[in-house]
Amino acid sequence: MAASTARGTAAKTARPRRKRDSLSREIIVAAAEAVADRDGLEGLTFQAIGAELDAHPTSVYRHFRDKDELLLELVDTLRARSYGGTLVPSDDWRVDLRLAAKVVHEHYLRYPRFAFQMAARTTRRPVEFSNVEFLLQALVRAGLDDDSVGLYQRAFGNFVRGSASIEAAMLALPEETRRADELAWEVEYRQLDPESFPTVAAHPDALRSLGDPEIFDFSIELLITAIEVRAAELADRRSAPQPASSEES
Amino acid sequence: MAASTARGTAAKTARPRRKRDSLSREIIVAAAEAVADRDGLEGLTFQAIGAELDAHPTSVYRHFRDKDELLLELVDTLRARSYGGTLVPSDDWRVDLRLAAKVVHEHYLRYPRFAFQMAARTTRRPVEFSNVEFLLQALVRAGLDDDSVGLYQRAFGNFVRGSASIEAAMLALPEETRRADELAWEVEYRQLDPESFPTVAAHPDALRSLGDPEIFDFSIELLITAIEVRAAELADRRSAPQPASSEES
DNA sequence: ACCTGAACACCGTTCAAGT
DNA sequence: ACCTGAACACCGTTCAAGT
Numbered sequence: 001m002a003a004s005t006a007r008g009t010a011a012k013t014a015r016p017r018r019k020r021d022s023l024s025r026e027i028i029v030a031a032a033e034a035v036a037d038r039d040g041l042e043g044l045t046f047q048a049i050g051a052e053l054d055a056h057p058t059s060v061y062r063h064f065r066d067k068d069e070l071l072l073e074l075v076d077t078l079r080a081r082s083y084g085g086t087l088v089p090s091d092d093w094r095v096d097l098r099l100a101a102k103v104v105h106e107h108y109l110r111y112p113r114f115a116f117q118m119a120a121r122t123t124r125r126p127v128e129f130s131n132v133e134f135l136l137q138a139l140v141r142a143g144l145d146d147d148s149v150g151l152y153q154r155a156f157g158n159f160v161r162g163s164a165s166i167e168a169a170m171l172a173l174p175e176e177t178r179r180a181d182e183l184a185w186e187v188e189y190r191q192l193d194p195e196s197f198p199t200v201a202a203h204p205d206a207l208r209s210l211g212d213p214e215i216f217d218f219s220i221e222l223l224i225t226a227i228e229v230r231a232a233e234l235a236d237r238r239s240a241p242q243p244a245s246s247e248e249s
Numbered sequence: 250m251a252a253s254t255a256r257g258t259a260a261k262t263a264r265p266r267r268k269r270d271s272l273s274r275e276i277i278v279a280a281a282e283a284v285a286d287r288d289g290l291e292g293l294t295f296q297a298i299g300a301e302l303d304a305h306p307t308s309v310y311r312h313f314r315d316k317d318e319l320l321l322e323l324v325d326t327l328r329a330r331s332y333g334g335t336l337v338p339s340d341d342w343r344v345d346l347r348l349a350a351k352v353v354h355e356h357y358l359r360y361p362r363f364a365f366q367m368a369a370r371t372t373r374r375p376v377e378f379s380n381v382e383f384l385l386q387a388l389v390r391a392g393l394d395d396d397s398v399g400l401y402q403r404a405f406g407n408f409v410r411g412s413a414s415i416e417a418a419m420l421a422l423p424e425e426t427r428r429a430d431e432l433a434w435e436v437e438y439r440q441l442d443p444e445s446f447p448t449v450a451a452h453p454d455a456l457r458s459l460g461d462p463e464i465f466d467f468s469i470e471l472l473i474t475a476i477e478v479r480a481a482e483l484a485d486r487r488s489a490p491q492p493a494s495s496e497e498s
Numbered sequence: 499a500c501c502t503g504a505a506c507a508c509c510g511t512t513c514a515a516g517t
Numbered sequence: 518a519c520c521t522g523a524a525c526a527c528c529g530t531t532c533a534a535g536t
Contacts, residue, residue, distance in 0.1 A: 015521080017516095017517075017520065017521075018519090018520065018521095019520095020517085020518075020519060020520080021518085021519070022519090022520090023519080023520080045508090045509070045510085046509085046510070046511090047508085047509085055520075055521090056520060056521050056522075057510095058510095058511080058512085058520085058521075058522085059519080059520050059521075061510095061511075061512085062518085062519060062520070063519095066510080066511080067510070067511090068426060116365050116414075116418070119411075119415055119418075120414075120415050120418035120419060120459065121430060121459075122430040122431075122433045122434070122458075122459060124433040124437045124438075129438075129441060129445075129446055129449070130446075132438070132446075132449055132456070133441075133445075133446040133447075133448050133449050136448040136449060136452060136455070137447075137448040140448060146451075146452060146455065147454075147455065148455075149452060149455050150452060150454075150455030150456045150457050151455075151457060151463065151464065151467050152471075153455075153456075153457075154456075154457040154459070154461060154464050155412075155464055155467055155468040155471060158411070158412045158415050158416075158459065158464060158468065159408055159411065159412060159468060161411070161415060162368075162407070162408065162410070162411020162412045162413075162414065162415050163404075163407045163408060163411045164411075165365075165369075165411065165415075166368055166369050166407050166410060166411050167407075169365070169368075169369035170369060173369075177317065181370060181371040182371075184371045184373040185371070188373045189373075189378075189381070192378060192382075196378075196382075197378060197379075197381075197382040198382075198386075199382050199385040199386040199389060200378070200381055200382050200385060202395075203385060203395060203398060203399060205396075205399075206385070206395065206396065206397075206398050206399030206400075206402075207381070207399045207402075207403075208399050208400060208402075208403040209371075210369065210371060210403070210407065212403060214400065215400065215403050215404055215407060218400050218404055219404040219407065219408060222401075222404060222472065222475040222476075222479075223471065223472075223475065225474075225475045225478055225479065226471040226472065226474045226475035226478070227471075229474055229475075229478055230471075230474065264502080266501065266502075266535095266536075267500090267501065267502095268501095269499075269500060269501080269536085270499085270500070271500090271501090272500080272501080294527090294528070294529085295528085295529070295530090296527085296528085304501075304502090305501060305502050305503075306529095307501085307502075307503085307529095307530080307531085308500080308501055308502075310529095310530075310531085311499085311500060311501070315529080315530080316529070316530095499536100500535105500536090501534105501535085501536085502533105502534085502535070502536095503532105503533095503534080503535090504531105504532095504533090504534095505530105505531085505532085505533100506529105506530085506531080506532105507528100507529095507530090507531105508527100508528075508529085508530105509526100509527075509528060509529100510525105510526095510527085510528100511524105511525085511526090511527105512523105512524085512525080512526105513522105513523095513524090513525105514521105514522095514523090514524100515520105515521085515522080515523095516519105516520085516521070516522090517518100517519090517520085517521095
């Protein structure tokens with residue numbers, strides 16, 4: 001309220017002109033980051049950035065083609081802030097996968113309204129490069145073969161980003177809406193007709209909300225289990241090549 | 250172009266009044282579905298719904314509290330259209346998990362712009378109830394224990410919805426933006442400095458785009474593998490209770 | 499009671515005009 | 518060349534006025 005009134009007033013009184021060359025991509029991204037940190041990051045509009053810069057909202061267009069370009073730049077900056085440089089390989093690929101999952105998960109929960117944008121885009125920028133290198137390396141050390149390691153990297157990555165962004169999206173819902181969605185798993189689902197939904201009725205305490213905090217780590221361990229099994233199969237196949245068998249040959 | 254001009258003209262000429270009680274929640278949802286089917290479903294605005302109904306855009310407010318309420322109603326209707334009644338249990342839980350994953354995946358690709366909304370919300374409506382029952386039942390038959398079956402159901406569900414909505418989100422990007430994001434995995438990532446990113450450089454053909462069509466099925470098989478392993482462990486533990494061991498007792 | 503029209507407070511984006 | 522102001526074509530939502 002107060003803020004919007006102030007902004008409205010500022011827009012009406014003559015704004016002191018900003019000095020020539022006083023704006024730059026860096027300065028604008030910094031302002032966008034400040035807005036994102038303060039306003040939960042859904043309030044990232046040109047108006048808000050303009051107010052933060054004490055500049056006209058459209059001045060950003062001199063430095064960025066459109067909002068998407070600003071967004072990608074900001075996404076990588078935020079990643080660098082959250083976990084830039086923290087992905088240092090250990091001697092255990094499992095520890096590395098857990099670490100990669102953890103930093104992304106925490107980052108998304110920090111910027112819940114931005115999470116899905118970050119999950120679904122390729123920024124092709126430094127922090128993303130490092131992520132890919134780190135994951136690929138861990139999966140190679142797990143014992144997967146060179147041809148399919150990319151499939152595993154993408155499966156693991158989409159899993160992490162997809163699950164984390166769903167959890168984040170719940171956090172970003174309006175309080176009332178979120179409450180209602182969460183309560184559904186404790187109330188509505190316990191009252192389902194046992195005739196039509198016998199398995200649900202037989203497991204009243206088993207159901208979890210979409211945003212249940214235990215789910216993410218549990219899911220990561222599931223994937224690690226699967227990777228262990230596949231790697232072990234490969235190792236068996238390598239060390240003990242198939243004996244003559246009518247089925248295999 | 251033509252459509253928007255026509256709409257503008259229609260708005261200016263006196264609109265013939267709709268008959269009293271000629272609107273209802275059902276009729277409005279049907280119009281919303283038509284708009285969603287035709288306009289890729291991002292164009293789902295009150296204006297478009299109004300045009301579809303030959304009614305004033307704000308007339309929807311008489312029947313729905315706000316856009317979110319209309320959205321949830323529409324989401325379940327679309328689910329029913331896409332795969333209502335198709336989730337019939339087979340005698341193989343693996344087949345059932347693949348089926349559940351497949352119908353959701355196809356549904357999201359059909360409505361890419363809506364996918365994440367569908368992934369992150371609990372509608373507590375009939376089609377969702379059936380999904381949960383179907384998944385839970387398959388997981389029980391897989392041999393998981395009653396206490397943790399809900400964790401697996403949520404992990405599997407979030408995995409399916411998260412991965413599918415990431416793939417859908419790529420499809421929903423503006424053509425040019427999507428091209429650029431996809432090309433990154435074929436161009437930029439092949440040119441990374443081998444000193445800084447040795448594993449990426451050593452696997453130039455391994456990398457996959459976020460929306461690679463092979464990823465989803467591959468991921469589902471990974472999860473099925475993990476569930477098989479966990480279920481087998483449980484079976485072992487049941488049939489052969491631990492021999493005396495200082496660690497376990 | 500139900501539908502309409504006008505208005506409000508927002509968006510992103512374009513473009514001519516100031517400096 | 519860089520910043521501003523006004524304008525455009527949109528949004529969702531509110532509310533008084535028509536029927």
